[in-house]
Amino acid sequence: MSQSSFLDLRHIRKDFGTFTALKDISLDIGKGEFVCFLGPSGCGKTTLLRIIAGLEVQTAGQLTQDGRDISLLPPALRDYGIVFQSYALFPNLNVSDNVAYGLVNRKTPRSQIKQRVTELLKLVGLPGSEGKFPGQLSGGQQQRIALARALATAPSLLLLDEPLSALDALERIRLRQEIRALQQKLGVTTIMVTHDQEEALSVADRIVVMNHGVIEQIGTPLDIYREPASAFVADFVGKINILPARISQGELRFGSMRLASEGADRDVRVYLRPEDVLARPIAPGDPHVFDACIDKIEFLGSYCHVHVASPALDGNRLMVYLSLNFLSEQSLQVGSTITLKLVPERIKVF
């Protein structure tokens, strides 16, 4: 780890009755890092966040924050700010009182509180909204206020529990970039729980992919996308084609393709991203080239999802990305034949 460890989770386990929500989670988070917990619903990511916040109690395991053992501390004695999907803004208090909620309790002088609130509202891009009530603001604006409230006491750790899920698509993209910029500006260590892989890929320094209460992989967004550690990660993050294959006598065989491979003979599956199947340039004599017939074209604007089937792949279907311009240049349509090429070094086998 390049950064110094800030939050250290050791062997965290959580049982709800007979159901085990988290199995032996160990994780190190560096100071100033933006980490996303990514996974399908029910994978335990929110439970893990709530354990870090002290809102749930781990069945076993240890948490250390900034050198301090926080495993047994109640929420009020830990140091973090938290933002929930539901915003949880106090409806009867105006924006200013909401943001200042944690400051008032610290006996900060009134003038200083006012100054801090002004500063925070400017930070989240809503200057001048002090007197409004949460009900008068849009969802995105409310979430910005919740963010300002969580940051008001300058916590060393910011926890975000699906903060963008309740917002519409455009607002979500805008706010996630704002959160990222804000986090970098303040340098506050941040953990965000999300089930949206695009969100995680676009903002995180590191992503923790979870499934069924275990960590499947920890890595940078690029690592996670390009070098998935398991079939689950490959399938969950980004789009991918999955083809049946077999390793036999040091060769990976699927359809008419033959690629060098190691390991004992067994049935496997080939994972291939759509962007790793190319339509050009195609060099003559390339062994990874094959012809395919276009089955279906899903029009998405500047590019299309093109579903093809090929005898070279035993008739299995494959989805590739082709630009609209390319399709019209080559006058390709459903039923046309197209020559494609695999990028063998990008193929993952599980």
Next chain:
Amino acid sequence: MSAVLPRSPVARPVKLKQHWVDRLAHVFLALIALVLIAFLAAPLLSILLQALQGQEGQFVWFDNFVSYAKTPALLGSLWNSVWVSCAVTALVLPLAFAFAYALTRSCMPFKALFRGITLIPLLAPSLLSAISLIYWFGNQGALKGLMQDFGIAQIYGAPGIVLAECLAVFPHTLMILVTALSLSDARLYEAADAMGTTMLRKFFTITLPGAKYGLISAALVTFTLVMTDFGVPKVIGGNFNVLATDVFKLVIGQQDFSRGAVVAILLLTPAVLTFAVDHFVNRRQTAMLTARAVPYAPKAAPVYDQLMTLYCGIIAALMLAMLGMAVFASFASFWPYNLTPSWRHYQLGLLDAEVGVAFFNSLTMAGGTALFGTLLVFCGAYLLEKTKGVEQLHSLVRLLAVVPMAVPGLVLGLGYIFFFNAPANPLGFLYHSLTLLTLCTIVHFYTTGHLTAVTALKALDGEFEAVSASLKVPFYKTFWRVTLPVCAPALIDMARYFFINAMTTISAVVFLYSPETKVASIAILNLDEAGEMGAAAAMAVLIAMSSTVATLVFMLLAWWTSKRTQAWRGR
């Protein structure tokens, strides 16, 4: 990143250290649990014990039940209670259903007015309708001849009880049915229309099945209310004995506590059954209506709307006739011979019979119930819903909070006698005190207040407490700054409910008063027993008036608080 290490050995359950603030919450909840145990669970248990004990306190198994079953007079009361309750249920259910149907499924005018008029019986003790019926149909009643033309010899006894109870329970039945009929999905009717379904078929295939659970619930509640009501049969029952009057006679008249306890258990049975069925039904009902349902909006249909208006007008006229006769009679100098208005009965009641003191006691008790009841119930609901901690304590309080719904007032009052009158009880000093009357009334009406509070609290974001903890704000500050102000309307609603019910309740407190702590509703019973019908009517009218004034005051209070604390609701 470290490699995954071998699993750590299975540790004992981890418990967070507790902040002293959280301990405070546990202490408060434990206190509430203690109050409910002392003033609800213990009295109920002592009834059970009493029923299994002989006159000398020895354990006799079910001998008391056997000797009860061998007493023909008492068995007759059981039969009377059952058939009268059935008759009232059979009469009120269709009447209230039609009324509720008119309110929710027609475009008749004056809906709010009709609804308001049907609430009149709630403002006075149930015996007001009995007193009024005596003036209409009693020995010197205005319409006695008309009644006898219908073949009813006299109003005292079963006919009077049935009629008076019909009027008294109507608002309760109506409320449940209106709720049930409001939960309807307009799209079901649109789909039926699209398929060309007849009105009658729509009624039997959509409306009735939709209101099925409401009907079951309303029937059971009506039955139980009639079965356990004490005021009406006491006033108009004559020689017609029912279980509720039997309990009183056995315990107060004959001091036969054991058999009194047996009757109390008989009264408890239908109430517990109702509660269990209602609980089950409520769970079904909520599941039936999805969040996406479109509420039904009735369309104007002149003939049908006029018919409905006529029907509701008749019912409303009956209600008004009930109240009106009581008011009229309370002012009549000497019914039926001299009808000139005078303050004679009010004077007699308030001054000579010292109902003035009782009236003041009533106001004190109602005020105390409204204040402390709301406080206790809301704090209890808050600690249950919004704090975490000792699981067993939470389950215990959750259970105790809903038990009062299943306990008729008579049974609760009887339990109080057995428990607080016991010589060994250190709380015995409370017996006969206004404090005990207030506590008894709070416990008696605990569940409705509790459910109101829980509904209001559930509407709040569940993460407020988590956010507060992360900001290092103790829970009681958030309770004061956010929870209380946001729930202010519900609090006022609870206080009003407690106040009105404390003003009009008879059943629980009839066992617990002393001459110094007599309340107005009891004073009416005593006046009636003494043959002072006019004064009794006057006092009942006075209670109805003060309940009305209280309702108006609470409405004003609600308006004032909502201006102060609910500004954020408006856009």
